[in-house]
Amino acid sequence: MAAKSSSSLPLAGRRIVLTRPREQCAEWRAQLEAQGAEVIELPLIQVTKHYDKQTLVEVFAELTQYEWIVFTSANGARFFFEEFLKGFEDIRALGLVRIAVVGEATADVVRGYHLRVELQPKKANAEELAQAMIERESIDSAKVLVVTGNLNRDTLVEKLHEARAIVDTLPIYKTEETDLAQNPVAGDFRAKGADAILFASPSAAQSFFDQAAALKLGAKARRPLAGSIGATTTATMKQLGLPVDFEAPQANLGSLVEALLRKL
Missing domain, CATH: 3.40.50.10090 (Rossmann fold)
Known part of the structure; x- marks a missing residue:
């Protein structure tokens, strides 16, 4: 043809x-x-890896204590795992934490490490993800890590706080004009x-x-x-x-x- x-x-x-x-x-x-x-x-815009070293060390030290890790962008997921693999030799060091993502591109990054995406809303935005987490099960007192960037809105974190989750944020990249x-x-x-x-x-x-x-x-x-x-x-x-x-x-x-x- x-x-x-x-x-x-x-x-x-x-x-x-x-x-x-x-x-x-x-x-x-x-x-x-x-x-x-x-x-x-x-x-x-340009996106570069940017984080506070002490915050990163503290998060990695407590990784197995989190019930959820939430990635709001493909950049955040990519930079997180780049740093994770510098500190840990085995992806299993993540423990039993579940992973939630906003968007298919972010899910693709996670799956690239042979990890399962536990939760991904049909509409790719932070509000939908927060609502999906809350409707899935009670997250009262659940410890959640949100991996984010310097310009990300606080909507997701606010909604999780309202549902009484214990939320830590890890800003790992910055977006500049x-x-x-x-x-x-x-x-x-x-x-x-x-x-x-x-x-x-x-x-x-x-x-x-x-x-x-x-x-x-x-x-x-x-x-x-x-x-x-x-x-x-x-x-x-x-x-x-x-x-x-x-x-x-x-x-x-x-x-x-x-x-x-x-x-x-």
């Missing part, structure tokens, strides 16, 4: 902007290019615009808003449709006054690409 020509692919001739950190763009780029898109990488003022890709975006721009996190939306001057489109530039990966990102975009032209029904790449194809 003959392969499709590039001109017959659904996104042929379309410029799609990715706003994720550069090191997290490969899979997204590959999937969009497979549909014929011209992909523009405009990383609005990238400076796009002198970025040549930003210059190309200002001059030509795009058909769509994809937002995969509230922090990326915030960075886009904060750097409006560096991203202001020229008179002849194409005005992109704005896509959101899910409800949490959409809420931030609306709060900032950014348009939301389409939203992924499920908070994952495949669902976002499908929503993009439907919209275009």
